Amino acid sequence: MSLTNITKIQLKELQDLSGQIRFDTDEGKIWLGEQRVLLMQLSTLASFRREIISLIGVELAKGFFLRLGYHSGLMDAELARKIRPGMRDEEVFLAGPQLYALKGLVKVRLLTMDIDIQGGRFNVEAEWVNSFEVDICLTELGLMNEPVCWTVLGYASGYSSSFMGRKIIFQETSCRGCGDDKCLIVGKTAEEWDDISSFEAHFNSDPIVADRYELQKQVASLRSRLMRYDHQYYGIGHSPAYKRTCQAVDKAARSKVPVLLLGETGVGKEVLARSVHMRSERAKQPFVAVNCAAIPADLLESELFGVDKGAYTGAVNSRAGRFERADGGTLFLDEVIELSPKAQAALLRVLQEGEVERVGGECTRKVDVRVISATNESLEEAVKAGRFRADLFFRLNVFPVHIPPLRERVEDIPLLIEHFLEKLYKEYGKKTLGLSNLAMEACLHYQWPGNIRELGSALERGVILTESNESISVEALFPGMVMPTEGGRLSNEGRMMEDPPVNGDGLLSQIIDKGISLEDVESGLMRVAMNRCGQNISQAARLLGLTRPALAYRLKKGVGKN
Known part of the structure; x- marks a missing residue:
């Protein structure tokens, strides 16, 4: 494709990109694809740049804005690949310069473009016209001693590096912001530059900032350890609803009474059961968990109370049950409503007498076990229906704790997402750019019938389907979900219009x-x-x-x- 034809496409064909912009004025949001964007006055950005330069100096400020642009370029390269699949490399790459213009950053006039992803060839020369950073300098800061298009330079490097799948470096060889006639840039693979150390240095920190970052890392490390320690106790969450649950757990832990955890499936009942155990005096003793619904009814009693040799065909050895294994510690009975009538009677005896009798055994054994039970159904209704013993219910229901569903603790969803993604990145050996803004919106508005367990599964699917250094989309998390797309869009003339x-x-x-x-x-x-x-x-x-x-x-x- 000739440079002339490319220029024509660049100037005229923006519909697929402008169509990605959506103005949701009812919600006060503007979207570019799945990412939320902002409109902001240039004078505001000028004041911000002046303050940053005054605070940390020109060199550190340059690095700050280079990194800002670099990350923006990564996000836009992802958008370009999604909306222009199967097209020539040049047509996909042109989305970058087109997005430059669409966002009002700068107009790109290509002078040379020779790119080949498969062959690893990249050579781009261009003129930048009407750079917003030049306008900032000319109107607010005055001429600088060096090129000033830091954000767009970082953008070009980030966009091109993501596009090519290898490190691409752009340098501004001439800039109107420092008195030159034009803003000219050259982009090549990192290997082709004689010396890129000065450019890459801006992505590092000077000794003062490095010391500050080192202190920040140490604080973050300590905070992470505290959070992991806290997670062991409570799980993850700072919402008012979850805090109330954690306060109840804290009070329950200091007592010795049985605890009944109530909540929908997937809310994290076992996590809080462990929290009760770890904050109690029994923390150094065993914590044994049993899912009563996962064990066949005819085996449940032997699992809980143990079995003596010869009790039934196949019982060739005596075996301790879960109660004996939890002696001195805590036994967690999940889905306790699934216990058979016979198992319920045996459990009631343990709670009353503090002793168990193995299946087929003739003697009792003393046990010191704290029982924490959980259910996602109403035990009271089960008692009325004759499915559950009333006397056992009153024994288990001494200290009930309600665990709120995820839809009632929406504030905790970003924290949970960060926690799950960190684990999934290690498990799958990859790292994405996290959730797109629209995907995060979807998570915050979804009702989560499967609660935290469903959230973890959705994020795992999202990480599997998303390539490294790309954003996890709504489709990756919720296949088939259609997000609302109402709102104003741009006409070909750049005017707002309704769908x-x-x-x-x-x-x-x-x-x-x-x-x-x-x-x-x-x-x-x-x-x-x-x-x-x-x-x-x-x-x-x-x-x-x-x-x-x-x-x-x-x-x-x-x-x-x-």
């Missing part, structure tokens, strides 16, 4: 009323798209949200021809 109505009084209703067939609609859309794009299939496919092969196939069948 065309698609309800009963809108455009689709009009099409049906006029008797236009689905085939005619499809044919008309493709014909208009092809005419608008000068019969260029790739550009028309972008307009229609199709891949080039998909549009070519439809055209081959005769749909959309003049």
Whole structure:
């Protein structure tokens, strides 16, 4: 593709990118793809840059803004790959300069572009026109002694490095912000630069800042240890609802009474059961957990109370039950409502007498066990229905603790996500850019019927489906979920417009009323798209949200021809 044709595409074809911008004025949010973006006055950014320079000096400020731009470039490279799949390298790469212009950062006038991802070849030269950073300097800071387009330079390096899958370095060889006639940049692979140490130094810290960062790392490490220590006790969460639960757990731990944990499936009942144990005087003794629903009814008694040799066919050895193994410590009975009537009677005896009798045994054994039970159903209703013994219920229900579902502690979701992702990155040996802003929105508004367990599973799926250094999308977390897309968008002239109505009084209703067939609609859309794009299939496919092969196939069948 010639540079002339590329320039034409760069100037004229922004629909697939501008279509990613959505103004949700009802919620006070602006979206670019799945990432939330901001509109901010240039004078505000100018004041911010002046303050940063005054606070930490020019060199450190340059590194700060380079890193800021670099991260933004990474995010936009991900967007480009998603909305331009299957296209030429040059067409995908052009999304970067186009997004520059769309965001109001700078207009890019390409002078040379020779890129080949497979071959690892990258050579780009360009002129930057109307750089926002030059305007900041000329109006607020005055001419500088060196090039000033730090953020856009970092953006170019980050975008290109992500695009190529290798380190790409851009340098500004001429800049209007320091008195030159033009802003000129050159981008090459890191290996092709004679000396990039001065550039890469801005991604490190000077000794003073390094010392500060080292102290911050030590504080973060200590905080992490405290959090892990706290997590062992309480799990993760700082919401008011969860704090109340933790306060109840703290009080329960200091007593010796049985505790009944109540909550939906997946809320983390075993985590809090361990919390009670670890904060009690029995912390150094065994903690034994039993899922009563996972053990067949005919084996449950032998599992809980043990079995003597010869008690039944196959019992060739005597075996201690969970109660004996938990002697001196804590026994956690999850899904206690699933106990058989016979097991309920035996459990009641243990709670009353403090002794167990093995299946097939003739003697009793003293045990000192604190019982913590849990259920996601109402034991009171089970008592009324005759499924659960009333006397056992009163024994277990001495200290009930309600664990709130995840939808009632939304403030804890970001903390839980961070916790799960840290574990998953180690497990799968990869690291993403975290959740997209839209994916985080989806998590905060989803009802989570499976609670924390479901959240962990969704995040694991998201990490598996997402490549390293890419954002976890809504689709990766919730396959098939459709997020609301209402709101104002940009017209081709850059004006705000509302989405065309698609309800009963809108455009689709009009099409049906006029008797236009689905085939005619499809044919008309493709014909208009092809005419608008000068019969260029790739550009028309972008307009229609199709891949080039998909549009070519439809055209081959005769749909959309003049």
